[in-house]
């Protein structure tokens with residue numbers, strides 16, 4: 001167990017515990033807390049927090065902290081009170097920076113569910129250096145975006161030879177619905193494409209160049225992928241960027257590492273419909289009036305019903321090649337956006353708080369900061385990582 005900040009009142013504080021994803025994470029932690037875990041739920045409404053605590057198993061032992069991102073002192077006090085803070089308060093580009101800054105200053109480990117590239121790039125430029133000084137680990141995208149991709153590629157690379165060029169293609173299939181918070185964050189990001197590109201450029205100016213190795217990760221071009229028997233389409237998510245950062249941080253990915261990512265769809269009309277739907281939402285998000293109308297369709301706090309979540313699932317298949325070896329792996333589980341996301345966020349918080357991990361600090365990915373330890377935790381929690389075939 002890391003000795004850093006052992007004198008603080010809480011091992012883990014969950015900020016935004018009253019959000020759709022936050023309440024599921026609180027329930028998961030309450031049901032799986034190791035003996036002696038000191039943890040608290042935090043948010044802006046004391047009344048909502050008390051109601052949540054009353055329905056948690058063992059809730060009497062859970063702390064309640066009031067903090068509002070509009071009140072910086074309350075956010076600083078929250079960061080000072082914990083060894084690890086996990087937050088679901090999004091859109092992160094709107095609400096997230098205060099807590100990242102406070103954790104970087106206080107040397108507090110930080111986790112979020114940000115699938116917003118602009119936010120992650122801005123936080124790198126503004127807070128990575130300070131976090132390295134204090135020892136804080138700043139881990140973004142610790143939910144379905146991007147843990148199964150990041151750890152799935154890490155797991156695949158571990159099945160391939162060392163010190164040779166490697167390629168990995170990732171294919172995702174899923175049946176699931178999303179919440180008001182996720183929809184709002186996605187709309188917000190679609191409306192800020194120019195800001196997103198500027199933040200990426202600024203990050204490139206600040207980030208040290210890789211020396212002696214090559215790493216690339218991109219959205220794949222549309223094609224029929226024989227290897228998985230499906231149409232493979234580009235998927236505009238943050239995951240390839242996270243995978244690229246893990247590959248840059250970890251020499252095990254070899255001297256020349258290439259990753260491409262796709263959504264896999266069996267039937268061509270579904271593929272065409274999917275691309276058209278994402279394109280239509282992205283185009284509508286450019287117009288303030290259309291964006292307002294769209295965001296009214298799914299409100300903050302709304303999300304899929306327990307029945308819908310019980311039927312939801314995901315499967316990520318990876319085809320890895322290098323050094324004369326080819327491997328097909330799979331990461332799979334239940335409801336990706338919420339049930340499994342809550343599990344991933346909570347297990348990541350427990351992992352940072354209690355596991356024996358490589359020494360890292362600053363903005364780090366789940367693979368670089370937690371790798372094998374987090375895979376073991378997620379496997380024990382029912383998320384499958386398996387080698388389907390090798391050649």
Ligand SMILES: NC(=O)c1ccc[n+]([C@@H]2O[C@H](COP(=O)([O-])OP(=O)(O)OC[C@H]3O[C@@H](n4cnc5c(N)ncnc54)[C@H](OP(=O)(O)O)[C@@H]3O)[C@@H](O)[C@H]2O)c1
Nearest residue numbers: 018019020021069090113143144145179181182185300301
């Ligand atoms: N990475 C992934 O795979 C993944 C999966 C799921 C969700 N997400 C992301 O997670 C985030 C949460 O999603 P969700 O659907 O759970 O959101 P949500 O239900 O809309 O909740 C938003 C939360 O933000 C809180 N909040 C708003 N303003 C605040 C302020 N000034 N101070 C403190 N708290 C404030 C709200 O507090 P109140 O409860 O008091 O209103 C609520 O708890 C979104 O950004 C979403 O995109 C990512």
